[in-house]
Amino acid sequence: MDTKITNFIQSIYMLPNDILEDVLGHFKYLEFPKNHLLLQQGKTCKHLWVMTKGAVKYFYTNEEGKEMNTWFSLDTQVIADTTSFVSQEPSEENIQLLEDSEMYSIEYSALQSLLQKHHSFALWYIKLIEQHYVAQIEDRIADLQFLNAKQRYQKLLNLYPEITNRISLGNISSYLNITQETLSRIRAGKF
């Protein structure tokens, strides 16, 4: 079976071979084109995706119809609206591809039965949540609370040095919680 997803799984927490086989059997390989909407605001997030190549943004549309980005993921990352996925209630945000992307998806119900079936898979999932949600998300809170616009931009550049070649300023500024004009001025060294 495909090595990319196998490597990803085993990098989180090593599973015995027979259990790995069972888990892999529930992941489906998919390719999606740029702009494809993985999840729509108001729909329940029924899948967890492992992206092995590509880029996505998370955003929601506010009262005035303006798109506000809440998150980016580039290259190998877990993709899901965590709140909707764990509660199986409607999502408040959209997830959309910014590039042609490769994904492996697993359904919520399949994940649940694997968790019940295999103790080691439950331990795997604990590691996944710890690494992919908790750490990243707490960092984002600290950024929003303590860094100014310029510092947030520099930190993003540090994390994804090539981001400006892959994602438009409008999308980046929305994630940084500033206007496109302000980001342009930051880049021009005016602050």
Place this chain on the structure above:
Amino acid sequence: MDTKITNFIQSIYMLPNDILEDVLGHFKYLEFPKNHLLLQQGKTCKHLWVMTKGAVKYFYTNEEGKEMNTWFSLDTQVIADTTSFVSQEPSEENIQLLEDSEMYSIEYSALQSLLQKHHSFALWYIKLIEQHYVAQIEDRIADLQFLNAKQRYQKLLNLYPEITNRISLGNISSYLNITQETLSRIRAGKF
């Protein structure tokens, strides 16, 4: 054994009786006075606490020596610096009691061996993380990103109507990411 911690554990995810007994045996009951420092910046968070009564703040001290609150927990809540606890690396923040509090603590190493030992406890821990970290934390990001100072204050009041009787304005304003003066003006209806 004590019913408060038992009720808390069983409210997350029901455990079989023999496993519940084993788990309870690893929780230690503790009472701490107001101002006690549960965790200090730079030290590794080696415990997870279940607070059954009391109030705590999470904060870090910035370059200028100013305390910046990142989180409050009142009454029944899980307390830990998640990032430090899951990685077992030094914490970047402090956790301090704002009232005399009752806690049940479990050590990191005891938790890890219970996770390895009992499949159902691993399922319990997954629910704990999902409910107590992910949902709350994602909500906080949305607040910081999309609400103004007044809206953040009103939302906090909504969540903890009695908070102004228990926690000082200075502590609340720091959590809301505004100055004490601004919070005072918001309360006076000046915005």
Place this chain on the structure above:
DNA sequence: AACCTTTTTTGATGTATATCAAAAAATAAG
């Protein structure tokens, strides 16, 4: 290459919230 569309930059002005200073009110201590 010339045209159209999208993205990025620049300029002028406005607003939410910070900062600094000090007064008033509440709480604690003698």
Place this chain on the structure above:
DNA sequence: CTTATTTTTTGATATACATCAAAAAAGGTT
């Protein structure tokens, strides 16, 4: 009850960033 200490409020001014409008630059398409 009185004094000392901490917390909260008020006022004047400053600043980071938003908004609105328009020009410039970059990409795509025929």
